Amino acid sequence: MREELLKNPVFSMAIEQFDRVADFLQLSPEIRERCKWPKRIITVTVPIRKDDGTTEVYFGHRVQHHLTRGPVKGGLRYHPDVDVGEVAALAMWMNWKCALLDLPFGGGKGGICCKPMEMSEGELERMTRRFTMEMIPFIGPEIDVMAPDMGTNEQTMAWITDTYSTHSGHLVPSIVTGKPLTLQGSAGRTRATGHGVAFLASNALKKLGVESAEATAIVQGFGNVGMHAAATMSSYGIKIIGVSDVSGALWNPEGIDIQKLMAYTGKHQTIENFPGAQSIPSGELLLRPCDILAPCAIGGVITKANAAAIKCKVLAEGANGPTTPEADRVIEERGDVFVIPDVLCNAGGVTVSYFEWVQNLQRFQWTEREVISKLETKLNAAFEQVTGFAMRNNIPMRMAAQAIAISTVAGAKKTRGLFP
Ligand SMILES: NC(=O)C1=CN([C@@H]2O[C@H](COP(=O)(O)OP(=O)(O)OC[C@H]3O[C@@H](n4cnc5c(N)ncnc54)[C@H](OP(=O)(O)O)[C@@H]3O)[C@@H](O)[C@H]2O)C=CC1
Numbered sequence: 001m002r003e004e005l006l007k008n009p010v011f012s013m014a015i016e017q018f019d020r021v022a023d024f025l026q027l028s029p030e031i032r033e034r035c036k037w038p039k040r041i042i043t044v045t046v047p048i049r050k051d052d053g054t055t056e057v058y059f060g061h062r063v064q065h066h067l068t069r070g071p072v073k074g075g076l077r078y079h080p081d082v083d084v085g086e087v088a089a090l091a092m093w094m095n096w097k098c099a100l101l102d103l104p105f106g107g108g109k110g111g112i113c114c115k116p117m118e119m120s121e122g123e124l125e126r127m128t129r130r131f132t133m134e135m136i137p138f139i140g141p142e143i144d145v146m147a148p149d150m151g152t153n154e155q156t157m158a159w160i161t162d163t164y165s166t167h168s169g170h171l172v173p174s175i176v177t178g179k180p181l182t183l184q185g186s187a188g189r190t191r192a193t194g195h196g197v198a199f200l201a202s203n204a205l206k207k208l209g210v211e212s213a214e215a216t217a218i219v220q221g222f223g224n225v226g227m228h229a230a231a232t233m234s235s236y237g238i239k240i241i242g243v244s245d246v247s248g249a250l251w252n253p254e255g256i257d258i259q260k261l262m263a264y265t266g267k268h269q270t271i272e273n274f275p276g277a278q279s280i281p282s283g284e285l286l287l288r289p290c291d292i293l294a295p296c297a298i299g300g301v302i303t304k305a306n307a308a309a310i311k312c313k314v315l316a317e318g319a320n321g322p323t324t325p326e327a328d329r330v331i332e333e334r335g336d337v338f339v340i341p342d343v344l345c346n347a348g349g350v351t352v353s354y355f356e357w358v359q360n361l362q363r364f365q366w367t368e369r370e371v372i373s374k375l376e377t378k379l380n381a382a383f384e385q386v387t388g389f390a391m392r393n394n395i396p397m398r399m400a401a402q403a404i405a406i407s408t409v410a411g412a413k414k415t416r417g418l419f420p
């Protein structure tokens, strides 16, 4: 299994990062091995009846990296590139994210290899419900709590809640987070990840002495994370000069009206042909000058090939794993980009997911103002902790964030000991 996982480029990227930090922390070989490998890898086939009467079998995965500090927490992704190695890497990063934010969770991730944009609502519902049924022995509010990720949303979480609750004989809202408000979702969860990206990017601007009102941003991806990151940055006075989705990229040096673009994508499900900007080649978007570059779509987009050419002051990683280790080395050598690493930058989502789980367990609802204020307090503390640790040890931000997180997990494993 080790060799099989290591063949996957995303998993080997997560391992390369881990090994670098483990060397820095001088972890013992025993603790290193215990922290590195996932506790459980579950793969299921998900057969469904398609609308045309044929049967299709999908492959679904859930990787539970560890449960040392609490239930597994992490999103569920529907995307054609999903495979078990990528899911295992994303599960490992969830671990470090939860530990860094001091949330009482281990990390996990799930995914189904499918093309959600080509499936009907009925097909998506049947696939989600069947996947949930197959997962019932392995999930629960104290075991594994899923949430939305690429290609999934509140509706997906509602179907999981209903399927699990029907099986249990009573409503179990704490089985997932990122639910609709009508099913005891949390106020603020939908925008939490993007809000956090914008909040931390503006913290970084302050450290660099750049005024928000003078700053520009480019956002790759206009889904849940990208859209809300752009909307919050815009509300801070930051000018959004470029955005993209799968259809292509938009550019307007005077600033794109994000509220209008959100209304447009709500109607057309794409940014293509939006009248308030000009279209440019997607590959160019990441290379245009800006103060904040926020990749908020897929992984592996900042590579050895383009890392020397990006022209931003702050790289705000809304996506998971957007920067390859080779690109990291180029950026470190340049020394002129303030990187807010994924495990910190996009942690707003899982932090509000934690708040949602707590509210569900308490059968109590907080206001959006309370949620956002608690979120900002937690993100700010983690940001100061990571920047301080990076400065004191003269190491890059990603290494600092992962070092804090990995030593937390390693400490918990050491204290719990080995059984028997
Ligand atoms: N949702 C959450 O709470 C969290 C998400 N993340 C991470 O953020 C990233 C985005 O997730 P999320 O916003 O939820 O996903 P969504 O599915 O809501 O949105 C994804 C967006 O990325 C676009 N996209 C996909 N491929 C490309 C590409 N090659 N170039 C440009 N744009 C592209 C999609 O375009 P189109 O709509 O045209 O398909 C869409 O706009 C992922 O890496 C995810 O793991 C991290 C933390 C929490």
Ligand SMILES: O=C(O)CCC(=O)C(=O)O
Pocket (backbone or CB within 6 Å): 073, 074, 075, 076, 094, 097, 145, 146, 147, 148, 149, 177, 178, 320, 346, 347, 349, 350, 351, 353
């Ligand atoms: O909200 C959650 O539980 C997890 C969100 C997620 O998948 C992520 O942070 O990558």
